[in-house]
Amino acid sequence: MTANKAEGLVLKRYSGFYYVQDEQYQIYECKLRGKIKAPVFTGDRVKFTPLEAGKGILESIIPRKNELYRPRIANVNLLLIIMACKQPSPSLILLDKLLLLASYYRITPQILLNKSDLPPDSKSIFIEDYYPQMGLPPIKTSAIKKTGIDTLRIVIENKITVFAGPSGAGKSSLLNALVDGISVKTQELSKKVERGKHTTRHVELYPLESGGWIADTPGFSQLEIPAIKSSELASYFNDLSSVAEECKFNDCLHQGEKECAVKDAVNEGLIAKSRYQNYISILEEILAKERSYK
Numbered sequence: 623m624t625a626n627k628a629e630g631l632v633l634k635r636y637s638g639f640y641y642v643q644d645e646q647y648q649i650y651e652c653k654l655r656g657k658i659k660a661p662v663f664t665g666d667r668v669k670f671t672p673l674e675a676g677k678g679i680l681e682s683i684i685p686r687k688n689e690l691y692r693p694r695i696a697n698v699n700l701l702l703i704i705m706a707c708k709q710p711s712p713s714l715i716l717l718d719k720l721l722l723l724a725s726y727y728r729i730t731p732q733i734l735l736n737k738s739d740l741p742p743d744s745k746s747i748f749i750e751d752y753y754p755q756m757g758l759p760p761i762k763t764s765a766i767k768k769t770g771i772d773t774l775r776i777v778i779e780n781k782i783t784v785f786a787g788p789s790g791a792g793k794s795s796l797l798n799a800l801v802d803g804i805s806v807k808t809q810e811l812s813k814k815v816e817r818g819k820h821t822t823r824h825v826e827l828y829p830l831e832s833g834g835w836i837a838d839t840p841g842f843s844q845l846e847i848p849a850i851k852s853s854e855l856a857s858y859f860n861d862l863s864s865v866a867e868e869c870k871f872n873d874c875l876h877q878g879e880k881e882c883a884v885k886d887a888v889n890e891g892l893i894a895k896s897r898y899q900n901y902i903s904i905l906e907e908i909l910a911k912e913r914s915y916k
């Protein structure tokens with residue numbers, strides 16, 4: 623029995639069926655083996671038994687690397703954080719929150735600055751200067767001029783990618799540039815994206831012909847801060863955590879304390895003020911939540 627089992631990736635669930643893509647890019651319409659009780663997510667890697675005529679039986683879920691609940695998707699490899707160089711000006715708080723979420727859910731983040739055909743504004747220049755020091759060099763694209771798209775293709779190759787970013791940054795335009803003239807499936811995606819009509823409940827993965835899958839979802843539509851303790855927040859900020867060890871107090875929150883290495887580093891210009899301010903504003907949100915639970 624086990625000899626003819628195959629491995630595949632769940633692209634979507636639709637009216638009781640799971641659409642599973644195998645390693646040869648064949649798609650099978652699978653029913654669930656009765657004994658599976660745990661919910662199957664889009665993005666799950668599964669074992670299945672192929673049957674005739676593109677049908678199959680989904681047998682088991684291979685353990686997940688990560689899982690998101692809103693949207694519900696498993697095994698995301700890349701969070702593509704899309705900001706425009708200007709129009710709209712990049713949102714640094716959104717960027718830092720998305721980086722925090724990526725780190726919390728153990729998803730590799732990639733910053734992308736779109737609209738590189740326009741002169742960048744000061745925040746965009748800041749992102750290009752500062753974030754590479756944290757190991758986060760942005761890629762630059764112009765969805766309109768079609769520049770940087772090949773670099774983006776390489777970055778997302780063979781990965782499950784979720785797009786995120788403010789309205790107007792160019793997410794739909796980039797998707798359209800990526801899927802330009804490709805398969806029917808992906809053209810459906812670009813149409814869908816244009817209409818901007820997707821529910822977050824049924825996430826669908828679209829295979830790109832150049833390799834990789836893009837989730838049909840705005841990604842982290844809910845920017846709720848996950849259950850991080852106030853004492854752990856700084857550990858998710860690479861630039862803060864690297865100096866936090868030198869704080870006088872082990873439990874320093876880098877807020878009102880005296881002799882805080884983080885605050886010193888901010889005053890010396892080693893840590894960006896915006897990063898520190900965004901840390902403090904998220905910290906205050908978490909502290910307020912913690913107080914309300916007491």
Ligand SMILES: Nc1nc2c(ncn2[C@@H]2O[C@H](COP(=O)(O)OP(=O)(O)OP(=O)(O)O)[C@@H](O)[C@H]2O)c(=O)[nH]1
Pocket residue numbers: 736737738739740763764765766767787788789790791792793794795796818
């Ligand atoms: N100059 C320039 N304009 C762009 C570029 N990419 C997108 N735009 C324009 O920016 C506007 C917003 O682009 P969208 O692709 O709709 O942005 P979005 O991020 O999908 O926005 P939402 O659907 O609201 O989340 C449109 O008018 C695009 O034509 C670019 O690379 N350069």
Ligand SMILES: [Zn+2]
Pocket residue numbers: 866869870874875876877879881882883884885
């Ligand atoms: Zn401190």
